[in-house]
Amino acid sequence: MSAPYRYPTPEPPPAGFTVDDYDAFRGTSEPIVIDNGSSNLRFGFASANDPVSQQNIVSRYKDRRLPGTVLLFGDAVDIEATTRTQSRTPWEGDLLLNFDAMESALDYVFIKLGVDTGTVEHPIAITERICSPLHSRTLTSELLFELYNAPAVCYPIDALMSFHHNSPAPEDRDGLVLSFNTYSTSIIPVLDGRGILSQAKRMPWGAAHASDYMLKLVQLKHPTLPMRLTNQHSTWMMQNFCEFAPDYRELIRSLDDATAIQTADRIIQMPYAATVQTEKTEEEIARATEKRRETGRRLQEQLAKKRAEQLIEKEQDLAHLLEIKAQRPGLKKAEWINVLRKDGIDDDDELDEAIEALEIAVKKAKRKEAADLAAAAAAADDKEKDDPNAMNEEPTFPLLEMPDAELDEEQLKEKKKQRLLKAGYDARMRAKAEKERIKKEAEDAQKREDEERERDIDGWTARVRGEREALLVKIKERKRRRAAMSDRKSAAAQARMKNIASLAADAGPSKKRRKTNGEDKDTFGANDDDWSIYRKIQTGASSSDEEDDEIALLALETKLLAHDPAFTAADTHAAQTAARGALVAAVRPPGADARGHVHLSLERWRVPETWWSPSMAGADIAGLGELIQVVLSAFPVDERARLARRVFFTGGPAQLPGLDERLRQTLRPILPPEMELGVVKAFDPVLDAWRGMASFARSEEFKSACITKEEYEEYGGERIKKWWGGNWNGAL
Amino acid sequence: MYTPRPFKNPNYTKNVNRRMRNYKAVLAAERERERVLRETQRQQIADGIEGVEDVPPTYLSIEAPPSLLPQPHYCDITGLEGPYTDPATGLRYHDKSVYEFIRGMARTEKFYLSARGVNPIVK
Structure with missing residues (x-):
């Protein structure tokens, strides 16, 4: 695995706009050459070395400080996110349809070139899509001749111009031109420098489609990436990491294991705003816990104090009432009632009730106090454990042994206190004993097991392994059940619905019925197994069970690891699960999304492969290899040989590495062995079309390929001259 | 920022067709045009006219087959x-x-x- 590549932060478009100097071309008829591509517009005077290249995109921009709107063209559109989203292009996919945007684009061309005369006085060469629909051509001609008053216009096909530029020698005038465009890919056979358009093929699959496919693949692979992936991202990924595989099948066979995939993996760090998480230090956490505990303790103390006060009050009340009751035998009825009235009591019954209530309350309060003390003692005990030096001697409670009669007031109080303390102490001791008993039991079990192991290692191994198997089966079964539950129609899901229905049906007899008919009692719960029905209808993860099983499994595996030489670390459940999921984990590395990482492994070849089999991405089109075969088979053998001698490819996607090798691998088997095969890449796949056009525009031949304004007015906008580098439809 | 565009013809009026045509309509028109051309060609051959030109390839006719x-x-x-x-x-x-x-x-x-x-x- 290599270090992550960084997705570059887009640079802001250069501010300011300079208009080129027009003086050199004023009054001349130097042709203006425009390569009108669906993603980029490249233009310049024919004598320029290099064209100006801009994205072919227009957008309106409203600046609050300025009146009206500004029209942006090209890279300047990126200035703001809104202008980008509201942008329009002259092209709709592969077709030139949006002529408002085209007009803006042409305005930009002439402004940028500095044209300041009343009309555009230069002949114009502007590229046209292969076999462009006449509608597009009509409207382009209309714009150029009527709006700009151009004297003459020529419509070359970009791929043929690129071929022309790369084939200066006369013997190179034959070939098979592959043109990789943004929205389509075309195959044009060329004989004697002349495009044979009747045998040309256009594949509606281009760089934009491949980029879309890349976007889909990456989104599927990284569904929770913290940022929104766009086409720009996927295009960048495609341009920088993709390559054509010479033999795709062989390649994916070689990538059929986790390490191979990891070697091929390229990681891209996507930019995203990380959500800031203030992480607390250990110290801070400890302090917070301590504070919480302190508050809790204080609250408990206050409560205990209050309870003690209430207890005393209640005891006093009780004593008072008992005193009153004791007076009863010596009093007459009227006097007695008077005494009672003084304390707000109506009669004997009420007095008895009050006494009883107070007695219960006092008892309860005492019990509570004892529990408090026990808890405090337990806490102290815990502390004691932390501090082994603490004194650990048994406390004595001497006063408890003595009868109450022998004690004075002070000692009685002390005795009460000691009684409570003793209760706490006893509770503590009981807990301790219980703990020790459990510990001892575990030790005994361990001992027994050790003995058993020593006596009969094979038997022990078999037993533990059996237990482990049983647990694994249980875990597997649970997984299977959960998977079945996700399917509404599965038997498990249906059984669950039945269970729920039956539970709902006997929700218990009505109250009335239960009263009248004692026989018809609900016996649900009498048998403990009854409750398992709730477990059965539960769909969600019964997480505690699962955890218990995993812990038990881990314990068994640790034992086996320690004592069974045949059981290695690779045999553990965890290791085996990881090994089974290694391939998927290599393709979809866990945790990549959270880091903003995009992993490109097989996608690097899978995306360019769509040119050869578009069906991968759901397009029902013959692949490039098949199409080349179709095109070649339309020619007699001698012409086929001339075409195969020079298979030429151009256009943006042709820059991806490996295309020439792939073409050779595709073409060699379909050609006779003695036939010469040559594969040539355009010197500059992006700009050569413009350069070819520029050199053609400077030649004498250019004039004969142009349609003049007079001809336009006579024949209309659809008509063009028939020449070697132009379209055939609508030709004169 | 407004840049003057003197090279534009002030008398030019937009073609009404310009906006309305969408992708489908353009391709349908193209298909219809091809059909008419083929029809005339067939007619000419039937009439025994010599040297009938082939119907030129169109945007749709060069499309890759499945x-x-x-x-x-x-x-x-x-x-x-x-x-x-x-x-x-x-x-x-x-x-x-x-x-x-x-x-x-x-x-x-x-x-x-x-x-x-x-x-x-x-x-």
């Missing part, structure tokens, strides 16, 4: 060879481990399928 070769099957999850198909989701998969992943997947199969251009019918 593939006649068997479609290769690739794994929808990994991109490796996908010899198997999961009958429940319709996803193609490479091997047992990928199948396990598909089983554990939370109903995202339709996205994988749509990347391959298959839009499953909701059952």
